[in-house]
Amino acid sequence: MSRETDEFLIEKGLFLTAISSVIVIALIIIFIFWEGYPAIVNVGFFNFIFGMDWSPSNGLYGVFPMIIGSLAITGLSLLMAVPLGVFCAIFMAEIAPGKMRKILRPTLQTLSGIPSVVYGFFGLIILVPFMRVQFGGTGFSMLTASLILTVMILPIIVSVSEDAIKSVPSEYKEASLALGATHWQTIKNVIFPAAIPGVITSIILGMGRAIGETLAIIMVAGNVVQIPTSILDPVRALTSNIAIEMGYATGTHYNALFATGIVLIFMILILLVIANYFHYKKKVTVGGGYL
C-alpha cells in the first residue's frame, strides 16, 4: 500500500471518530422520539403537555405540573446561585489575593466533581430534617431541592463568569482607574457590563445543569405531582418522573416516560440556542463595540 492511501485511510478513520458525537446525538434523538412518540399520539399533544394529572393507573398522562416543577426548582436555585456565583466570580477575578485564589479554585473543582447522589444524600440526611424542624411539614420541598441545586450549579456559574470577567481588556480597567474611579466603581461601571454576555452564558449553563439534574432532586423534593403553591410544597421534576417510574412502567406508561424525555430535550435545546446567541454576541461586543 502506498503512503498516500495510508494517509487517506487514517484521515477517513479520524473523520469517523469526529462525527461519532453527531451520530450519537442523532441516535439519542431518534430513539427517544421513537419510543416517546406513541404516547404523544395516544394521549394527544395538548393533553400531554398541558394535562394537569399524571396518573398512569387511570391512563392520565399530563406533564404540566412537572414542567412547572422543573422550572420552579430551577428558577429558585438560580435566584440563590446567580448572586452568590457572580459575586464569587468577581471576587476570584478581581479581588482575591493569590493565596485565596489557590484555595478557591480546587474548592470549586471539587464541588463540581462531587457525585450528585452524594449531594442528594447530604440533602436527605442534613437539609431535610433541618427544614422539617425550621418550617414544619415533611422537609421534602421545592426549597430543599433548590438549595441542593444551588450548590451543584455554583461551580459552573463561577468558572464561566470568572473567565468572562478576566477576558475584559485590562485597558478598560486602567482607563477607569486613571480617571480616579474606585475599584468597585470600575467593576460596576466598566468591567462587569463588558462581561455580561459571558455571565449570561454561565447562567444558562447553570440552568441546563439544574433542569437536567435527577437523583439529587428525587432524594429531597418529595416528588408529589402538583403545581407548588409555596416554596415549601413538595414537587416533582420532569427528570425525577422518568427515574422514579421507569423501573415498573409498561405500554403507554413506558412510552409516556420517553415522551417526558422529549420535553426535557426540547428545554435543553432551547437553552443551547440562547447560549449560542450570547456566545455570538460576545464576539460582536469585542469586535464592534456594543454593550
Add this chain to the structure above:
Amino acid sequence: MDYRIEVEDLNVYFDELHILKDVSLKIRKNMVTALIGPSGCGKSTFIRTLNRMNDLIDTFRMDGTVLLDRENIYDPKVDVVELRKRVGMVFQKPNPFPKSVFDNVAYGLKVHGETDKDVLNEKVEESLKAAALWDEVKEKLDKSAMGLSGGQQQRLCIARTIAVEPEVILMDEPCSALDPISTTKIEDLIHRLKKDYTIIIVTHNMQQATRVSKHTAFFLHGEIIESGPTDRIFIEPCDKRTEDYITGRFG
C-alpha cells in the same frame, strides 16, 4: 521656579528587575515635558509611577520621593483615587469604554458624584470642544464610542481625561497607534491644552518631541541621561549617548 512634580532618587523594581535607577526630574507647571528614549528604557514605567498606576502590579516596589505640589504621593495617607483625579492619563492605545460617546466623557464626572443632568451636558460639551472633537461627534453623542476612528477615539480619551479637571495629564505615546493626520490633530490639541495643564508625554518620535515640548528628558536603561530645554537637547546635547540617540545611531 514653579514645579508641579518633583521626583527625587526614584528607584522602581518589578520583582528582581531594577527598572528605574535613581531617577530625579523636576517638571514645571503648565508646560509640555517630553520623555524620549529607546523601548524598554523605563519611560512608561516612570509616568505610571506619577499616578500610581504601577500599584496595580503585584510585584511593584519603589523607593525615593515623588512630590506633586510639594506633597509626597506615596505617603500612606494619600488617597490614590483622589490622586488619579488630579493626575489624568491618556494611554498608548485609544481605550474608550464600550459605551456611548457621551457616557465616556461623563464617566469620570459621574464617578466623582456629579448627577445633575445639566451640569453633565455642559461639562461634556466643554470637554469635547477642548479636545477638538465636538464638531465631529455632536450628532452622535449617544452612539458607541467604538464606532469612532482611532484618532477620534484618542481625542475622546483626552476629552474624558479633561472632564475631571486634572492638574497634570500624562500621555503614554498617545499617537503611536495613529495615522499622520490624526497625529497632527493630537499635537495641535496638546499645544492648546498646555496653558491650562501640565503635560508629560512619552514619545518614540523625536520630531514629535521637538514639535510639542518645551522640556525633554532622555531615558536610557532606566536612568535619565540628560534633561533640559528641548531646543538645547536636540541642538547641542551634552552627553554622547543622547547625541547618538537623537541622530538615530541606535534605538
Add this chain to the structure above:
Amino acid sequence: MYRILSPKISQKIMKSIFWVSGLITIFILLIIIGYILLKGLPVINLEFIFAEPIDSGRAGGIFPMIISTAYVTLIALLVATPLGVGAAVYLAEYAGEGRLVAAIRFGAETLSSIPSIIFGLFGLAFFVIYLDMGWSVLSGGLTLALMALPTILAASEVSIESVNKSYSEGSLALGATKWQTVYQVVVPAAMPGITTGVILGMGRAIAEAAAILYTVGAALAIPISFMDPARPLPLHLYILATEGISLDNAYGTAAVLVIIILVITVVTNTLVDRYTKKMMGR
C-alpha cells in the same frame, strides 16, 4: 447611591461582600465534605472495602460495587478515549472551518448538555433492549462512554490546538507525513492535556448514577463477564439512602466516592500545574 454613600464607603462595603461570597463557597464545601467524611471514615476499614454486602447492604462491605465502578468506568474510557482523542485530532489538525466542523462542534456541545437521565433512557432503549445487551456492565459502560466523550474531546482539542505550530512545521519539513507528524510530534506534546481530559471523563463516569439506573441493573454480586449486571458505587449509595437500608453503609459509600473525587481533583491539578510550569520553562 452617590449621595447616600461616598465612593470610598461603598468600595469598602462591596469589598467585604465579595470576600463573604468567596468564603461562603469554601464554607459550603467544607461542611459537605467534612460531614460526609466525619460520618463515613469511621465506617471505612479493610473489611468494608473488601467484603461483600450482607442482607442487601444492611451489613458487610462494598467490594462488588468498587469492582462494578472500576468495570463500567474502564469500558467507558476504552470506548470514549479513542473516539474523543481521534475527534479532537481531526478537528484540530485535519478539519478546516466548514459547516461540517460546525455541526461536529454543535454535536459535542449538545452531547455535553444532555441531562444524564436522557442518556439513561437512551441506554435502556438502545443498548439494553434494541441491541439486546440486557442490564449489564457493557450497557452501563457504553452509556457512560457517551457521557464522557464530550469531556475528553473538548479537553484534548484545546491541548492539541495549543501545541506550537512550529513543531509540526519542523517535522513536516523533515519529510514526515501528516500522520507521522501528528502521531509522533503533536499528540505527545499534547499528552498532559489529553490525560487531564481523560481523568475528567473518568470522574464524570465514576460519579454518574442516573445514566446507569436502568442500564446496569442492580446486582449485588461481583460482575465477572461484561454481560453481567452490576451495581456501581453511586447507584449503591442511591439505593441504600432512598430505601433506608443502612445509614452507616451509605455514609461509608459516600465517603469512598468523595475520597475518589478528591484524589482526582488533586491529580488533575498537579498535572495541570506541572504542565504549565513546563510550558513556562520553555
